[in-house]
Amino acid sequence: MRITMITPAQPGSKAGNRATAERWETLLESAGHSVDVVTEYHGEPCDAFIALHAWRSVDAIRKFRTNWPERPLIVALTGTDIYRHQQEFPEETLYSMEAADALIGLHSLVARDIPTELADKLTTLYQSADGPEAFPEPRKKAQERGFGVCVIGHLREEKDSLRAAYAARLLPDDSRIQVVCAGKAYNEDWRAKAEQEMASNPRFQWLGELDKGDARQLMADSLVMVISSVMEGGANVVSEACRAGLPVIASDIPGNVGLLGNDYAGYFPVGKERALADLLYKVEQDPEFLGTLKHQVSQLAGHFMPEKEQAALEQALRQAVQRCSERH
Template sequence: MRIVLITPAKRGSKAGNRATAVRWARHLRALGHRIDVAVDYDGRPADLMVALHAWRSAAAVERFRERYPGRPLILALTGTDLYRFLATDPEVTVRSMALADRLVVLHDLAHEALDPSLRHKVRVIHQSALPLARHRRPPTRYFDVCVIGHLREEKDPFRAAYAARGLPAGSRIRIVHLGKGHGPEWEDEARDEMRRNPRYLWRGEVPFARVRETMARSRLMVISSRMEGGANVVSEACVARLPVIASDIPGNVGLLGPAYPGYYPLEDSAALATLLLRAERDPAFYRALKQACTARAPLFTPARERRAWKSLLAEVTARESEDLEPPGRQGRQGVTEIPDP
């Protein structure tokens, strides 16, 4: 098939939407399809559309559906779709969802944000990650905690830095933050935090190889986001056997599982500080975090992600009709888990 894959992130962008689109394109090409990755839909011939972002890609979804009313359209929902635009612009966001044949989500609790009338369309496809090429010996001078994410409101990016401010003098914890500031004010704040907080080191936007190297040298990762659609950095951490401490939002719980021991209440610096210090000083707790992350790693293999896409494409092309009945196992609230062939 010829598939057009729409992402709002331009070529060369290090945004998560672009990385996801590039990885999916690679899987789809490996399955034998021709893939055109574009920021918008220009009317080019296509047998199927995969669009990332219900709100930002709404015009592309509308144009494809007008041109090809009977051809399959798969819409991937992002964190801002689920946890912002459904509230701030429901007309546009829900319209895109209504036009789609299937809704791809990236974590197991995403369906809870949707109206029950849309949940039969939902398919969960976990984002995959590759193991680290090698594990470096962490520095002994520091207990490095990495934060990997751009500096913007949704990420609550300085929460780990705030938590580290009040740690006791004997702690070796250092926060190493990788990510671009979304505007000069964010970068100014990061530099100011470094000046006032000796435990915080911001390295800005770095190549992916440097991200992997930082993960390999870290003892822990913090993901402090206010909203997530299913962050690939969590998949990366689990596959790398890097323990995670995460805010207790649906996007994190939906990836790590409800029983994961490393959650803290959103925006609670004191609770996060307590967990950081416990991970540093309590070997049993640290092992529990590591074991829990490692147990989730099989969800995030490239082979599993590719099989999920193969199953989904077979599903939507088998019956190109308006009243598709979803096959496979029916999960909670009518959400289908794509079965491994």
Template sequence: MSTRPRIAIVSPAAASDNNGNWQTASRWARFLDKRFRVQVMGAWPGADQPEPDLLIALHARRSAAALAAFCEHYPDRPRILVLTGTDLYRDIDTAPEARTSLESATALVVLQEAGPERLPPRLRARTHVIYQSAPALLPVPDKNRRRLDICMIGHLRLEKDPQTFMRAAGLVHDPRLRLLHIGGALDPALAEAARSTEQASPRYRWLGPMTHAATRQRLKRCAAMVIASHMEGGANVIIEAVTSGVPVLASHIDGNRGMLGNGYAGYFPPGDADSLARLLDRLACDPDFDALLRRQCAARAPLFAPGAEQAALCDLVDNLLRASAT
């Protein structure tokens, strides 16, 4: 019988959701599987299941019940809480169960370097920054393109602010620009806005949901990727753009700043479609600006290497298991 420690990963998202939380849970399970027995679950299944030696819970509010149950059944076993986005930038201020999760975790993980700033100073000593990762893909050369595709990737929901991207489609001037949105409709009103924008602007297309693999293939053929979110914990789509050699235009929020760096040249104010449109036109017409963004993204790419993420995760798990055994 295997003596490998058993790890439970609780994710509020399932494979069918095809979102950032699921991508994180799935990738971490793969990273840990060779050294540990790993089970990914949507909720804490109860004490009648095989006993985990360590719990990884994604999202402070949505996994709060699972984290609390694990604490009750195994108070001396280590617990990692991964703050993935809306919990870090909203729920810990508004939801008591999210604040309880912070206190009950043995270790906290944030997904970009600005994340610890959102936590009380007394919690930062047990907070670890683990950048997520994606395999590198070769970009498609775009020197002689007659059309410049710009993509936004993410389900249609308010936190992602897809309407700023839609409005920008009616404000850009370069005739080569085409704005493509990939993602499912989680908000019916935003789905209707996307359909209306398609009718009003020939530059805008809503492609709907796509598989993760198909999305990456579409992304690597784009001239740039836009992330317009009001809040992010550490967006996978930024990583996938950077590791595909695709420059990013990003809303200037903490979660994006922590991914791309303080001096990044491709920021625009959240919700400001005019500023986004000007950046898109500049990207299309100014080769020096395009080259600058590509250099800055390339400089961040080593942070998002799969080997770096796996090493950081395994080191944290090993250290917590070792400490709990003493």
């Protein structure tokens, strides 16, 4: 099929939507399709249309539906679609969801948080990641600096990006935890907050935005990763951590629980740095607990294989084609 895929993230962006679009392009082309990834759509013909982001892509979705009502449309739901834009911009977001022949959700609990009548359109797709062989060896110098905790993702409200830094301030004096954050500041306010925190918190370092190789080195140098988000559609960095065997400390939101499972041992209440500090200290001081988390993420690694992601994309495409033919 000739597939057009729209993403709001420009070429060269390190935003999650751009990484997802490029990975899906590769997976779909390896399955025999041709894919054109665009950031604007003007009504050009294609055999199927995939929109990343229900709200941000609504104009393109309207245009595609108007010009090509008989062709299949797939909409991939982001965390902000599900947990913010449904409430803030219901008309546009629900239009995109209702117009779709198939929906893609990136964690197993999405069906709970969208309108019940749309749940039968939903395919759950776990974003894939490279395996441990793609990660470098830990650097000895990094390990000597202390117990490394990484936070990877753009600095923004949804990510609650400095929560681990705030938690680190509450650690006992004997803790060797060092929190290293990597990600682009969403705006100047976030940049200022990160720089101020780094200046006043000896346990915190902000590296800014890293390329893929340097981000993987940071993960390899770390003993734990924190994902403290207040909302997530299903973060690819969790997939990467599981595939790399890197234990995760995660906020107890649906987007994390829907990837790591109800029985995962490393959750803390969202936004609560005291609870996060306690959990970080436990993981540092208790090798058995660290081992439990490592075992759990390693057991989950099989969910995040490229072939499984490719199969889920193909399933969503087949579902969209079938629904389309039923409509016409």
